[in-house]
Amino acid sequence: MQVTLMQGLLIGLFAIISGIDFWWEGFYIFRPMIVCTITGLILGNITLGIVAAGLTELAFAGLTPVGGTQPPNPIMAGIMTVVLAYTTGKSPATAIGLALPFSILMQYIILFYYSAFSVLTKKLDTYAEKGGTKRFTNLALLPTWIVGLTYGIIAFLCVYGAQGPMKSLVNAMPVWLSHGFEIAGSILPAVGFGLLLKSMLKARYVPYLLIGFTAACFIKFGNLMPVAIIGVALALIEYNRSKKDAENEKKLKTAMENSNGGDDEDGI
């Protein structure tokens, strides 16, 4: 099957919208569950879209942008999975693998933008210093429009403009390369967690990290709830304890102040 120009344009438009949604993390229409469904709808085969939505969503379940990392792009993955299944007639499950390079291409572009947009910070500082809210707003929104446009163009090109070449490129990609990307995707969350730890981990929190890790290793369950609940319990215990400590310290301080202290040099 072929993708028509109209279909290509519509998909490009949807890519702009969902691209901005992903950039903002707004309504989560950037997840494959929605992307695939809408793409299927545009291509006139919504059932294909929905089935692909289920499969692709699960495949991308662990691939998140936490801690400022970028996973393989879910929008391009969603779009191309449906498009490739539609054009090549392959099953959606196979199409997920074929769509991966497109997904990774977009991932790189966003990574590049993360670095590139750093150049705006100086200018924004100047505006802020002058309290120029109008110009600040315009400049701070600029990246969003750039990103949105990029999504539109890339999506249109991949879907419509370069159907033939893309197909052959996909077929030419060696297994070890795509497998490498796949692996990278499942290791990448480590960067995000490393960043989070950088801003949170102090020596006194190491025991809790160990407890969470060990609990997750040995409690077999489909989500993080059990670990989270253990964490809530431990946090509440610590909260009550610290509060009590704080009260005591206050009392102690009062006591120390009252004892009009000449020898205060011993106190810590």
Added chain:
Amino acid sequence: MQVTLMQGLLIGLFAIISGIDFWWEGFYIFRPMIVCTITGLILGNITLGIVAAGLTELAFAGLTPVGGTQPPNPIMAGIMTVVLAYTTGKSPATAIGLALPFSILMQYIILFYYSAFSVLTKKLDTYAEKGGTKRFTNLALLPTWIVGLTYGIIAFLCVYGAQGPMKSLVNAMPVWLSHGFEIAGSILPAVGFGLLLKSMLKARYVPYLLIGFTAACFIKFGNLMPVAIIGVALALIEYNRSKKDAENEKKLKTAMENSNGGDDEDGI
């Protein structure tokens, strides 16, 4: 097989004894393990009684009166399981289901008594105020005799007096109704636990509730020992800690008192 008058009377007598035992929670001869065995003995088929005892005891394992709730009655369940298996020739396993309505009937009666006996409290107050121990004793024991008698009558009627009608009533009961009772039985402990929590749960104990719940969800074991041992460990840790806190506070208080305090208004 038919139940003779003599057998009916003997079962009634045993119902009085075990009924009072259940009311008092004394020797646990009210559990199906004993009730079925004795009923079997009276009916002259002790092996039937023992086999039914094993099955019914397990079926009623979780049905307890904790926190002042009333589960489906184990005595009537035990008696009727054996009697119905004996008279209808059905297997004990089937008979358990048929006995359920009798069990629930008795449950209701006890629930009614729980409410009804509230009327005695005023009178007992009066006796207590006058230190009238004799009259207090007599009145405080009255409910026991009423309950015992009720058990005897109901058991005799169900076993002997109303063999025929009971059988047809049992057969007429729709599945959804008996299934409904069954379900209610397995939800009812929640009331008991709610009552216990009402008298125990403060904000600072929430973490322990969560830990116990999560532990029980993921530790697969036939009884509550593992959770109880975790609870003991946590309680001991808290005990040692609180003791240390109390000592420190005492020291602190001494210190504050010694610092002959004019500015005490800051202390808490």
Added chain:
Amino acid sequence: MQVTLMQGLLIGLFAIISGIDFWWEGFYIFRPMIVCTITGLILGNITLGIVAAGLTELAFAGLTPVGGTQPPNPIMAGIMTVVLAYTTGKSPATAIGLALPFSILMQYIILFYYSAFSVLTKKLDTYAEKGGTKRFTNLALLPTWIVGLTYGIIAFLCVYGAQGPMKSLVNAMPVWLSHGFEIAGSILPAVGFGLLLKSMLKARYVPYLLIGFTAACFIKFGNLMPVAIIGVALALIEYNRSKKDAENEKKLKTAMENSNGGDDEDGI
């Protein structure tokens, strides 16, 4: 197959070396993994040795000398497993069982030495009091040489000197006896743990013992890491807490000292 005189002597020599290694717990060449391999090498069938090494090492995995206990001896077990498999042609797995009596024989001898060497302590005290480091050293090393020699002699005798009688003795041993030894081996660690607890367990550590025990009961894993990591987490939490307590107490002490205390008799 027969063991030649030369081979017997070489095994005896190796028994001296690995015996001293076990006495000192130095290089762990006393473990069946090494003992079996070397014995196989000496007998000219290293593959047999290596295979036996894997099997015997696993069989002796839990048999350790912790807390000053003595397990069935791994050196004699290793040597005799290979020797018996070599001479009788039985499989290494069977030979492990046949080697057990030799292993237990050596265990007894070491147990005897543990008691016997107590006689040296008085003499060593005297040397120490006089600061006689030379004589102290010589005497303190004596047990090592005695033990080493014993290993050599016993090993040579069992391997070469008493091949025939040993074989018949082994065959005559009733199953319940060797099974009894086996059982004893798997209960014996309890003595070591009892000794450790004797020197560590106070009331306040009971909760941690319970947590470790329960965790190990329900976490299925091949080594103690999970429990150890939970232990590390708990120890760190307690460490941080105790440190905070100590600081507070220090402050409190300062406060109490400053309040030039006439009424100190109330303080604890």
Added chain:
Amino acid sequence: MESKQSETPTRGKLTKHDVGMLGIRSIFNQSAMNYERMQADGWTLAMIPSLKKIYKDDKKGLANAMKSNLQFINTNNYAAPLLMGLEASLEENGEKRSTIDGLRIALFGPLAGIGDAITWFTILPIVAGITASFAKQGSILGPLIFFLVYVAMFFARIPIARLGYTTGTKAISKIRENSAIVSHAASVLGCTVIGGLIATYVQITVKTKIPVTAGHTISIQTQFFDRIFPNILPLGYTFLLYWLLKKKNVSPVMLILVTFILAIVLSWLGVL
């Protein structure tokens, strides 16, 4: 000390036998069970001989003690003798009424939680499980062992009562000081086990399946609730009841009734 002596000039002393009998009498704890104040009447009944001996001719004091004991109480029946023994020792020693009543009220809840967990939810399933293995094969050993265990449990009330009494006698000053700590630790244990009880003994399983395509359905229970957290419905329902009991002052009978009706209706609808 002097002030106490003058207050209670004639307090009697319980013998070891008296305290043992108190343990036996704890059997009366539920003799007048009712929804207004649960075991309070039976509790007082059990205490009467001890109180009489302690207060001797002090009619006023006895009446006072009886009245105070008639406050709402509901605890586990094997924990009751412990608390009774403790109370007896405090009464004997002439502690203040507020201390005695305070301690009883602080402890009955946690002791109920712990006691229920031990007796109803640990000992009973163990004994039932083991003896049922025998009984199901027709062996008399099943009911026999069961009976012997619970006879022993009954007579355990004697040493339990004595334990409560001696703890009280030996450590009255400590208890007064530590009552907050003991009740705190007991609550920690109690709440932990109640958490476990909720997960184990409350069972709600939704049967509804949503048809998605011809021949395919999706189970609300296994594919929805069980994926969020195991036993999430029991936890939720228990907390709903707790909230109704605590904040809305709904009576337990009401909740039992509603639970029954709900169960039957939902069974009829095929939801449960």
Added chain:
Amino acid sequence: MESKQSETPTRGKLTKHDVGMLGIRSIFNQSAMNYERMQADGWTLAMIPSLKKIYKDDKKGLANAMKSNLQFINTNNYAAPLLMGLEASLEENGEKRSTIDGLRIALFGPLAGIGDAITWFTILPIVAGITASFAKQGSILGPLIFFLVYVAMFFARIPIARLGYTTGTKAISKIRENSAIVSHAASVLGCTVIGGLIATYVQITVKTKIPVTAGHTISIQTQFFDRIFPNILPLGYTFLLYWLLKKKNVSPVMLILVTFILAIVLSWLGVL
């Protein structure tokens, strides 16, 4: 108090509607995401109308506040409105700049950990898992439920912002006092869940097998690493990255690149 009044004589007051709009505007949080200071620019953008209303004609104060908000921040996007609401209430009340900035900086890390665990690693897998069951069978219910959940999540930003705001307003003195405690408890929770995240979401599996004899091989993963501790490689790699980020000041982009190259090379070598 007086000193504050004089300092900030004309602080404006936000209405309930303003705070709700602040929640909606929190959507701008990532509008200028970049590696230098992550969400700082978007964060400030979201805060602008609130700040303008609070500082009214105080141009100087507004400029000051905007500049302070332009410091590095990176938090979860559903936690952001909470923190924004909190900050707004502190600004409104004329708290010291150092208190406001200190609190924001102390909380964004823990809130990122907790928020990610809740939204990315608990809600998303639950919702994805459940709706995928529908979708895989072609039912439109799958994407529909998914969409509705996340629309609801979006509008939850409004009450979340209000929660942050009222917490701040009601409890400013408490928060100042307790900020250390709250951030401590939040870090405990955060670190526990990150421990769990590492075990669950970082996956490294060595494929290499060592041939020992003809026909027999030994797997490095299952017979070596898995016998030491489950997920030991993910833990080790995450700690390596943490160490590089914290002690060696390596940039995250660098680490992402290296991870990619490593993954591809090791895939090519057949190790991963």
Added chain:
Amino acid sequence: MESKQSETPTRGKLTKHDVGMLGIRSIFNQSAMNYERMQADGWTLAMIPSLKKIYKDDKKGLANAMKSNLQFINTNNYAAPLLMGLEASLEENGEKRSTIDGLRIALFGPLAGIGDAITWFTILPIVAGITASFAKQGSILGPLIFFLVYVAMFFARIPIARLGYTTGTKAISKIRENSAIVSHAASVLGCTVIGGLIATYVQITVKTKIPVTAGHTISIQTQFFDRIFPNILPLGYTFLLYWLLKKKNVSPVMLILVTFILAIVLSWLGVL
């Protein structure tokens, strides 16, 4: 400080090489192992060169130190160099005898528990498990890796001793202050792992089956003990031994003998 100087005017200083050699000499720790004071004699033997260098011509001090070292000690052999290094640094610094001896005595027990858990019960099973996979298929890699690991472990005694020494040198004042805290934390860890060890390494399985009817039997182990709590017999037996050792002062040899006899008799009776 002055007072110390005058007390120990001539204390020598150990070089890095000396401390390394102390680590190597820790191999002598069990050279005269006996039931009266376990490793004490070997411990002293290992310490001799260090003590000689520290006390130089102070014959009296040396003799004193040697005698003090001859007190009962029994610790893990990889923890020994740590403790030896620590002790050496304290001796060198002229700490009070009571501080030195107190610290050694406080730490050897917890270190034994932790060290055993790490070396005997974690490293050994891991190494044995992995290398046995190779060996069972006849590969020389099995014994080879095993040997190399333990050679490395042996030489680890050098850095371990140095670690103990520098910890001591750098932190003598801290250690004196914190010794109670360190030993407390060590005991927490130690007791946790011993709890795990009991569950894992003590094995008692009752074989007796009770016949109930023709052809049907009930297993005491699986249908009785295992239903109460897993590993309840090992826990019980260990506590029995603990009690005998602690309260009844029974000697370990005695307990080993009794255990052996019991095991053989019960094997003969078919109980175990």
